[in-house]
Amino acid sequence: MRIVFSSLSGHGHLYPLIPLARAARAHGHDVLFATGDPFRGTIEELGLRFAAVGVPIGAGFAAASGGSSTRPEPGSAEWLRLVSLVFGAELPRRYLADLRPVLAEFKPDLVVHEAGNHGAGLAAREAGIPGVCHGFGRQSPANYAGFDPALRSVAADAGIELPEGDLRTLGNPFLDIFPASLQPAEFLESVARFPLRPVPFAPSGALPPEAVAERSRPLVYLTLGTGFGDAAVLRSAVDGLAALEVDVLVAAGPSVQAGALGELPPNVSVHEWVPQAELLEHVDLVVHHGGSGTTLAALGAGLPQLFLPQGADQFGNAETITTAGGGEQLLGAEVTAESVRTAAAALLGDSPHRRVARRVAAEIAEMPSPERVAERLPDFAR
Incomplete structure (x- = not known):
């Protein structure tokens, strides 16, 4: 056929x-x-x-x-x-x-x-x-x-x-x-x-070494995707996440140059692109824009999500997952270093959000x- x-x-x-x-x-x-x-x-x-x-x-x-x-x-x-x-x-x-x-x-x-x-x-x-x-x-x-x-x-x-x-x-x-x-x-x-x-798809590529290294604290993945990059939003998120006892891996995407984020804290690394599908099995929390691909990939991996929606269908995705109890969202001027730090801290560990995410992951696995x-x-x- x-x-x-x-x-x-x-x-x-x-x-x-x-x-x-x-x-x-x-x-x-x-x-x-x-x-x-x-x-x-x-x-x-x-x-x-x-x-x-x-x-x-x-x-x-x-x-x-x-x-x-x-x-x-x-x-x-x-x-x-x-x-x-x-x-x-x-x-x-x-x-x-x-x-x-x-x-x-x-x-x-x-x-x-x-x-x-x-x-x-x-x-x-x-x-x-x-x-x-x-x-x-x-x-x-x-x-x-x-x-x-x-x-x-x-x-x-x-x-x-x-x-x-x-x-x-x-x-x-x-x-x-x-x-x-x-x-x-x-x-x-x-x-x-x-x-x-x-089934998450991305072009093949090597994971950054820090993604697979042995660690004693959580790994947080931060991205605003391929179409809605914003250096100021990413910088606020970086500052908030870096204040926690975590490692932060940032995929800046094609629309934000790594240099635009300025000097980075020692627990933060920035890449233009990462093989997201392979990365998520090493991640404890996803902080992102709410694009459908990243939302679904995080759900399938049973991960809680912190949404920073920027446009298109991202607001609807953020609202849906937040309402279901699988994450939190920050909108517009709410995105500050302090608000990101507070929201991310609540999502880490064995939070209720993680339990909801795992339930949805089980549903996806049965499809x-x-x-x-x-x-x-x-x-x-x-």
């Missing part, structure tokens, strides 16, 4: 699909991965076929905002309107156009599109190819008010019929990598959901593996 996997051009959208794509290939399926050209090397190193489609998410925001570099306040009405235009119109329109020739040439039997890439779902529907929606994290309780009208307008322009009701999955079966206990009940009731165990779900993919193509 021929299968196209397609994601938006972003780490948090691409990486969750890779375990199933690899499992599908291992089952003998002919797999092509269609995403942004910056990820060509990642995909081809895995031995998968690659097709460059779409534009960076930032380009979608630039187009929707008329080229303005000024972004509305996250959570504001103007911000929600902009997000609806980006993910409901600008990106779907481009991915639909770019995937048409890919599907025509490859002639897949199935298209697996991630939940942020509605353009790939539209392209499959237009070509008469069965589609499956692959989640990358928690679904918002409801779509942004302007999302459905924007997407329906793109579909109408292309002559594509869409199902009535909620368009979060385009009416396709939904492969859900988020534990059901943390998904909104109304979403679970509205889709044909198939659980899929989240079907990518290998088991790959066996079922032909059923979705019928």
Whole structure:
């Protein structure tokens, strides 16, 4: 069977699909991965076929905002309107156009599109190819008010019929990598959901020596991910964590240079990138932005989390895990060295938060593996 996997051009959208794509290939399926050209090397190193489609998410925001570099306040009405235009119109329109020739040439039997890439779902529907929606994290309780009208307008322009009701999955079966206990009940009731165990993926690499060294005190992992780095927030977190009897390992990401953090305390080390999937088994606490990938990886490892959300779906993830008792969150001006120190201290050791995290980890471990779900993919193509 021929299968196209397609994601938006972003780490948090691409990486969750890779375990199933690899499992599908291992089952003998002919797999092509269609995403942004910056990820060509990642995909081809895995031995998968690659097709460059779409534009960076930032380009979608630039187009929707008329080229303005000024972004509305996250959570504001103007911000929600902009997000609806980006993910409901600008990106779907481009991915639909770019995937048409890919599907025509490859002639897949199935298209697996991630939940942020509605353009790939539209392209499959237009070509008469069965589609499956692959989640990358928690679904918002409801779509942004302007999302459905924007997407329906793109579909109408292309002559594509869409199902009535909620368009979060385009009416396709939904492969859900988020534990059901943390998904909104109304979403679970509205889709044909198939659980899929989240398997953290990152390009291979060596762990920093300090991550695997013998130690007599906890190791705290601090990151703001790949897209929302902020040197001031990282510095406040570093100062707060360094005041504890812990070692701190920082992944600064591509948007913050290590030098921007200034002189570091002796119990802190900073790296541009670390193999997060391998690192977490050595960690006692994760302090991070709340991106879906890091949130799920920490949940799967049974680790408490301190959230410092900066944008996108991070606020929803932080609120969900905090409400469930698996962590704490600090928002905006609340992020100070003292508040980080206090919150982190409460999360270390055998805290109630750790017990909640371990319970969710057990739930995740019971979800079907990518290998088991790959066996079922032909059923979705019928």
